[in-house]
Amino acid sequence: MKRKTAHKGKFPVELSQEERVNSIDEFKQSILPAFEENILDTALFYQDLICKINLFVPGKYMWYVVQRLTIFQMGGMVCHFTGKDLSYWKDKNPEEYFAYIYPEDIPYVMTFAKVVYEFLSKIDENDKNYYHPNLYFRLKNPDGNGYKHIMFQYIYWKYDTEHGIESILHVITDISHIEQVNPKPMLTILDEKNNVLHFSKTTNDEVDNALNSILIRHLTKREKDIIKLLAKGL
Secondary structure (H helix, E strand, C coil), rough: HHHHHHCCCCCCCCCCCCCCCCCHHHEEEEEEEEHHHHHHHHHHHHHHHHHHHHHHHCEEEEEEEEEEEEEEEEEHHHHHHHCCCCCHHHCHHHHHHHEEEHHHHHHHHHHHHHHHHHHHHCCCCCCCCEEEEEEEEECCCCCCCCEEEEEEEEEEEEEECCCEEEEEEEEEEEEECCCCCCCCCCCEECCCCCCCCEEEEECCHHHHHHHHHHHEEECCCCHHHHHHHHHHCC
């Protein structure tokens, strides 16, 4: 939709007949094409990946797309993770989902999420397919009894014009059936371009310095192949 040049000078201003909006319906129609185009663009951007999620997840899963701090789309076994259906989560702020995080894990998850977003905002858009961030932490069960171990994946994302994250596709997988040797929260970022694995597993005293505690380990080809499969849920 073509933008009109802003009026300069003092208010009130005189509008030409072409510029006038005479009703609420007319106003909605004037912005609707751009709004629908934005929704369609986001839906198509992730469509192929969403259709393939069930081919690589190693357990029960749900997925959602966040766009401009709201949950744009969601699917999978939502009730298994939240106890609520899809209609509840439409257009909700994703922070509401954080209420399900096991209390002891919250400071880790919040810090790790900040680390990931800062990391993604610094990489070249042409290189983003090389990076696979994952978080591992616990979610409370919807009935309040116990918790489940989950893998929280950053599958794909879209940058805005200022190279910030405009939207992102997350997949959450229940990995409680996989033996947990040390169940503390962890951040991993597989970097295929440089053949390294970034990871952070801090203590409570160190959680505020998680960005500085990320270690880089050079991998053998076999290690890289195995971790790549795990990062993609295979």
